[in-house]
Amino acid sequence: MARTFLPFAAPSLGEEEITEVIETLRSGWITTGPKTQRFEAEFAEYMGCKHAVAVNSCTAALHLGLHAVGLRPGDSVITSPLTFAATAEVIHYFRAHPVFVDIDPHTLNIDPGKIRSCLEHPKQKRRFRAVIPVHIGGLPCEMEAILDTAKENGLKVVEDAAHALPARHKGKMVGTIGDITAFSFYANKNITTGEGGMATTDNDQYAETMRIMRLHGISKDAWKRYTAKGSWYYEIHEPGFKYNMTDIAAAIGIHQLKKCDDFYERRERIARMYDQGLANVDEILLPPRCPRVSEDPENGSQHAWHLYVIRLNLKRLTISRGEFIDLLKERGIGTSVHFIPLHMQPYYRKKYGYRAEDFPHARAAYERIVSLPIYPKMTDADVNDVISAVKETIFAHRRRASVPAYPRETAEVAL
Numbered sequence: 001m002a003r004t005f006l007p008f009a010a011p012s013l014g015e016e017e018i019t020e021v022i023e024t025l026r027s028g029w030i031t032t033g034p035k036t037q038r039f040e041a042e043f044a045e046y047m048g049c050k051h052a053v054a055v056n057s058c059t060a061a062l063h064l065g066l067h068a069v070g071l072r073p074g075d076s077v078i079t080s081p082l083t084f085a086a087t088a089e090v091i092h093y094f095r096a097h098p099v100f101v102d103i104d105p106h107t108l109n110i111d112p113g114k115i116r117s118c119l120e121h122p123k124q125k126r127r128f129r130a131v132i133p134v135h136i137g138g139l140p141c142e143m144e145a146i147l148d149t150a151k152e153n154g155l156k157v158v159e160d161a162a163h164a165l166p167a168r169h170k171g172k173m174v175g176t177i178g179d180i181t182a183f184s185f186y187a188n189k190n191i192t193t194g195e196g197g198m199a200t201t202d203n204d205q206y207a208e209t210m211r212i213m214r215l216h217g218i219s220k221d222a223w224k225r226y227t228a229k230g231s232w233y234y235e236i237h238e239p240g241f242k243y244n245m246t247d248i249a250a251a252i253g254i255h256q257l258k259k260c261d262d263f264y265e266r267r268e269r270i271a272r273m274y275d276q277g278l279a280n281v282d283e284i285l286l287p288p289r290c291p292r293v294s295e296d297p298e299n300g301s302q303h304a305w306h307l308y309v310i311r312l313n314l315k316r317l318t319i320s321r322g323e324f325i326d327l328l329k330e331r332g333i334g335t336s337v338h339f340i341p342l343h344m345q346p347y348y349r350k351k352y353g354y355r356a357e358d359f360p361h362a363r364a365a366y367e368r369i370v371s372l373p374i375y376p377k378m379t380d381a382d383v384n385d386v387i388s389a390v391k392e393t394i395f396a397h398r399r400r401a402s403v404p405a406y407p408r409e410t411a412e413v414a415l
Contacts, residue, residue, distance in 0.1 A: 008334035009188035051207035058184030112145035138304030140169035191256035277387035
């Protein structure tokens with residue numbers, strides 16, 4: 001049993017972040033300014049992309065991205081039902097329509113084949129503008145197939161990479177693959193600014209549009225009007241939004257970014273410990289693995305390990321998923337569920353008439369998934385506490401009847 005309650009997630013902040021924030025406060029420049037510009041430049045360099053646009057959330061980054069690619073009222077956008085509210089929510093901001101397609105049952109990511117089937121359905125009358133792949137847990141989607149289908153159908157690809165820093169697909173950083181990529185720096189993400197996000201792109205026009213629209217549609221570098229080099233004069237090009245990142249948040253992000261690779265290595269080690277510790281528990285399906293970049297630089301991928309998601313074989317257990325979570329909590333282990341599929345939420349059921357069975361793989365996954373704690377501050381002892389609590393809970397509630405175990409090979413997925 002864990003010695004004290006182990007939370008599901010916790011940020012890893014050091015003296016560097018604290019010192020930078022204090023320096024920012026003392027500078028007198030606490031809203032968007034030089035620290036935000038520095039964070040953007042360093043993030044773009046880290047990614048290997050031309051532009052990084054800092055905003056106050058991943059939701060804002062997705063919204064600006066869809067605006068930049070020209071989403072209009074009445075348009076439709078394809079995305080996954082197994083995602084957080086924001087992914088589809090931003091589509092509604094435009095009076096446009098999210099169109100869900102089911103997930104791949106192995107990866108939990110959107111199924112590229114179902115994207116194609118949706119677009120090529122003979123009765124399809126919708127006007128599609130974009131697709132939003134969601135890299136669930138930090139495992140990259142099958143981007144080549146998605147990009148090929150998008151190109152063939154004239155769609156833009158705006159990636160939801162809230163979980164995917166620093167993920168790679170076929171050797172490429174997620175953030176340099178689609179037309180625009182949105183990242184999250186929320187408190188529980190792989191790096192944090194408290195609240196915050198970033199949009200990356202190699203498209204000059206998209207970047208310019210997002211920079212202008214993040215601050216009321218005011219002409220470029222509007223923040224400079226309060227500096228010695230600035231001017232009182234500004235122009236409003238289009239009604240915009242209040243999505244700018246503050247220098248206080250950027251001050252945290254500057255140092256979090258420097259630690260990003262170290263944070264990743266720790267997350268990867270924790271994932272390997274879970275893999276090894278839970279390998280022979282037949283009542284659990286472990287997260288899929290993919291060929292590593294270190295083993296194959298051109299074709300390898302890198303799971304960012306924002307989440308470590310197990311799936312329970314409930315037919316082999318005498319308890320429900322909810323009871324499993326409660327029993328772990330009693331043992332001092334915090335967990336979560338990512339996510340309740342959007343098509344099962346009241347709003348989407350009412351508005352679009354969705355039923356739970358409309359996307360059977362998303363529904364089936366939801367009923368079994370549990371996210372275990374994984375973050376850099378966890379010690380090896382913490383990880384072992386989680387492994388022990390999971391195994392002891394499973395072993396205490398095994399169903400005696402003979403029920404097939406999860407095939408071990410289904411956890412191995414080549415992306």
